[in-house]
Amino acid sequence: MDNNKDMSFLGHIGELRGHLIRSIIAIVIAAFVVGFNINWIMDHIFFGPTRNDFPTFRVVNHFSRMILGEDSIHLPKDFPVRVQRLYQQFNVMMAVSIFGGMVAAFPYIVWELWRFIGPALHPRERKNSIYIINAVWILFMTGVLCGYFLILPFAVNFGVIFKISDIIVPLYDLSDYTTLFLQVVLGMGVIFLFPILIYFLTSIGILTPMFMKTYRRHAIVLIMVVAAIITPADVLSMLMAAFPLLILYEFSIMMCTFTYKKVQKSNGNLPAVQK
Numbered sequence: 001m002d003n004n005k006d007m008s009f010l011g012h013i014g015e016l017r018g019h020l021i022r023s024i025i026a027i028v029i030a031a032f033v034v035g036f037n038i039n040w041i042m043d044h045i046f047f048g049p050t051r052n053d054f055p056t057f058r059v060v061n062h063f064s065r066m067i068l069g070e071d072s073i074h075l076p077k078d079f080p081v082r083v084q085r086l087y088q089q090f091n092v093m094m095a096v097s098i099f100g101g102m103v104a105a106f107p108y109i110v111w112e113l114w115r116f117i118g119p120a121l122h123p124r125e126r127k128n129s130i131y132i133i134n135a136v137w138i139l140f141m142t143g144v145l146c147g148y149f150l151i152l153p154f155a156v157n158f159g160v161i162f163k164i165s166d167i168i169v170p171l172y173d174l175s176d177y178t179t180l181f182l183q184v185v186l187g188m189g190v191i192f193l194f195p196i197l198i199y200f201l202t203s204i205g206i207l208t209p210m211f212m213k214t215y216r217r218h219a220i221v222l223i224m225v226v227a228a229i230i231t232p233a234d235v236l237s238m239l240m241a242a243f244p245l246l247i248l249y250e251f252s253i254m255m256c257t258f259t260y261k262k263v264q265k266s267n268g269n270l271p272a273v274q275k
Contacts, residue, residue, distance in 0.1 A: 019112040026108045031101030038093050046096060046181065049153040050079040056153040060240070075160055080171050092178050103144055103189070107137040136196055143192025146244045147185040154182060154240065161162075174227055191248070198252045202259040209257040212249075219249050 034041060048054050057073045064072035085087055114133040118126055159180075160170070201207040211220075223245045 001080050007143060016116055019116045019180070023105070023109045024069060026105040027101040029101070032096040034100035034104070035093065035097040038097065041096065041100070047079065049156045051075065052077075055155055055159075056149050062213040073157055075157065079160075079173050082171050083174050088112050088174055092174055092270070095182065099186065103141075103186075106140055110125045110137040131201070136193065139192045139230065140189045143189040144185055146192065147188030150244060151188055151239055152181065152184045154178060178228075191245075194248060195255045196251045198256050198272065199259050202256045203263060205263070207256060209253060212256055216249070216253070220246065223249070 049056070051057075052073070052075045057075070060073055061071040064070065086093075110133055114129065118129065198207060198212075202209075223242050
């Protein structure tokens with residue numbers, strides 16, 4: 001009996017290893033694709049938010065001209081970047097390639113995860129897990145796009161236009177910009193998984209919709225403070241940075257409410273949900 005359990009456990013470990021190996025191979029393949037196209041990616045995607053023709057800036061300036069009669073964002077024509085270490089460009093290429101590979105392969109990684117846990121679920125749980133698995137990669141990719149198109153451009157804009165003296169000549173470090181890029185884009189991808197965390201915390205009875213609604217004002221204040229820090233000192237930019245985070249929190253409340261009702265109903269104890 002114990003031997004059968006050990007074999008079953010070892011079998012699951014071997015199956016998990018297979019899923020992990022396939023996920024790593026997917027990341028490596030995607031990273032190679034990014035690496036072979038690194039020049040185009042660096043010029044058009046990586047340094048895209050440093051130019052005035054970036055889509056986000058074009059949209060903002062379009063509405064700014066309609067409302068104010070002039071552009072609200074003016075980036076310098078040049079974005080001088082320096083390299084201080086011998087292998088700095090190679091290290092940045094590797095970081096961008098691996099990051100790009102992870103983002104491109106993320107839906108496949110989530111699918112491999114579902115293939116591993118799916119057989120162990122009951123038919124009803126497996127049906128529900130399909131929605132959760134799809135929500136994971138959709139929310140992550142949405143967060144990545146939000147970080148790239150909404151948060152990163154304004155963070156770059158703030159760093160470029162902020163001056164303490166006209167004597168200082170800007171010369172930006174490649175590693176600093178790379179760190180900013182990866183932290184903002186990858187960080188937003190992770191932050192957008194917040195509703196999934198809310199779902200699991202509500203499912204096990206730790207979180208309730210009343211708690212999230214009670215502290216909504218505190219969350220809004222915190223979101224606005226963060227948006228004001230990472231954007232220039234104008235209302236339009238701050239609102240554009242705060243808008244997706246506010247939507248994310250409200251969506252998390254709806255997710256919490258839906259899950260809470262479902263859990264209470266399954267337990268046969270469904271009280272009136274607080275508004």
